[in-house]
Amino acid sequence: xxxxxxxxxxxxxxxxxxxxxxxxxxxxxxxxxxxxxxxxxxxxxxxxxxxxxxxxxxxxxxxxxxxxxxxxxxxxxxxxxxxxxxxxxxxxxxxxxxxxxxxxxxxxxxxxxxxxxxxxxxxxxxxxxxxxxxxxxxxxxxxxxxxxxxxxxxxxxxxxxxxxxxxxxxxxxxxxxxxxxxxxxxxxxxxxxxxxxxxxxxxxxxxxxxxxxxxxxxxxxxxxxxxxxxxxxxxxxxxxxxxxxxxxxxxxxxxxxxxxxxxxxxxxxxxxxxxxxxxxx
DNA sequence: CGCAGTGTTTTTGC
DNA sequence: AGCAAAAACACTGC
Numbered sequence: 001x002x003x004x005x006x007x008x009x010x011x012x013x014x015x016x017x018x019x020x021x022x023x024x025x026x027x028x029x030x031x032x033x034x035x036x037x038x039x040x041x042x043x044x045x046x047x048x049x050x051x052x053x054x055x056x057x058x059x060x061x062x063x064x065x066x067x068x069x070x071x072x073x074x075x076x077x078x079x080x081x082x083x084x085x086x087x088x089x090x091x092x093x094x095x096x097x098x099x100x101x102x103x104x105x106x107x108x109x110x111x112x113x114x115x116x117x118x119x120x121x122x123x124x125x126x127x128x129x130x131x132x133x134x135x136x137x138x139x140x141x142x143x144x145x146x147x148x149x150x151x152x153x154x155x156x157x158x159x160x161x162x163x164x165x166x167x168x169x170x171x172x173x174x175x176x177x178x179x180x181x182x183x184x185x186x187x188x189x190x191x192x193x194x195x196x197x198x199x200x201x202x203x204x205x206x207x208x209x210x211x212x213x214x215x216x217x218x219x220x221x222x223x224x225x226x227x228x229x230x231x232x233x234x235x236x237x238x239x240x241x242x243x244x245x246x247x248x249x250x251x252x253x254x255x256x257x258x259x260x261x262x263x264x265x266x267x268x269x270x271x272x273x274x275x276x277x278x279x280x281x
Numbered sequence: 282c283g284c285a286g287t288g289t290t291t292t293t294g295c
Numbered sequence: 296a297g298c299a300a301a302a303a304c305a306c307t308g309c
Contacts, residue, residue: 003288032303059289076289078305094305113304115289131290157297166290174288222288223307242288263299265286 002059002075004139004171005214006225006233010081011056013228014107017083018063021101022050030114033096036128037120045069045120046099058135058170068123072132073109078224079116083107112224135170139207144169146204153192153200156280160188161262163207172207175220175242178267180206182241187275188259188266194279213238241267 002010026046028039049065056062061081063071073081079096085105097109097118109118119129126132136152137144152168153159162168163177172180181188183206186199195203219225219233222243226232240250245258245267254271 006288074289076303077287078289111304112306113287113289115303155296161297164289220288225288 002079002219002225003173003176004056004059005176005211005217005235006219007056007059007061007075007171008215009219009233010075010228011054011061013231014081014083015054017085017105017228018051018101018107019053020051021105022048023065023099024048024102025100027098028096029098030096030111032114033109033111033116033118035117035119037118042118042120046071057132057138058166059173060129060132060135064123070121070123070125072119072121072126072129074117074131075111076113076115076117078112080110080224080226080230081107081228082110082226082230083228084230131166134167136166136168137170139169139171139211144204144208146201149204149207150197150200153195155192157192158189158261159186159192159195159203160264160266162192164262164264169207171211174264174266175239176207176210176214178242179210179240182268182273183210185272187273188261188268190275191280194275241269243267 023046026043028034028042031039034042049069051063051065053064059074061073087104094110094112095108096111099107137148153162155162160177160181163172184202186203214220214235217233217235218227220235221232222236241256244256247256249256249269249272252271254269256267257270258265258267
């Protein structure tokens with residue numbers, strides 16, 4: 001489910017409705033969602049805490065509370081964080097955790113595959129959230145220049161694999177890695193070290209552009225992803241290669257192909273995205 | 282019915 | 296260093 005645009009959309013949709021609210025009760029339905037916290041202690045610590053903000057870093061959501069606490073969430077494949085203003089959320093399968101607020105309203109963590117995780121930490125104490133502390137640059141921040149991308153790309157690994165490496169760029173997943181490479185006209189198997197400066201510049205602007213457009217469209221809903229309001233996104237209608245195997249490329253008409261790169265399904269146009277295996281010589 | 286595949290990440294062993 | 300596979304799990308599609 002959630003890559004940077006989806007997590008950012010959840011952040012933006014939750015912010016106006018949960019910041020300032022006070023948690024009155026909490027329930028943990030799937031204890032594995034808390035890899036580092038005891039469920040009882042977790043709920044006790046959250047009792048009557050007020051939400052003071054919600055931030056995003058890569059694919060992590062960080063909900064700040066008073067008493068210098070932070071609730072860090074990673075939605076992994078199918079996690080949803082949805083706020084409902086009344087007690088009107090119907091019973092549903094796969095509820096991992098529930099947070100009830102004063103004066104009604106509930107924030108619910110739903111996760112079909114149960115890979116998603118919640119951590120309650122003292123502000124900034126991310127020591128045991130390894131994926132968070134090793135995160136690379138935020139692609140929509142000013143620190144993410146094409147030169148920074150060029151540094152990350154210096155490797156014999158396939159460029160698609162590098163884009164999925166969260167220590168090189170934070171927040172790209174399978175959908176937007178494929179879409180960015182298509183826009184930049186770069187074959188997903190091309191070794192990072194083979195990219196020219198102009199290709200890296202094109203890739204850099206493609207990454208920024210596709211992420212911004214996806215956020216403007218509230219993310220991509222294939223199946224499970226929902227915004228913080230429970231709505232689907234719409235960027236699935238604008239995908240150019242992802243899940244378009246066998247359909248014509250919008251640029252040249254060649255049929256989109258699907259291959260495996262680093263164990264992940266990878267979609268590309270064999271005509272627009274070419275690669276000379278001799279580039280490593 | 283059975284099995285491969287799915288938006289993520291981490292760990293292990295080569 | 297980098298790669299592949301496996302592991303968390305539930306469900307869909309062929």
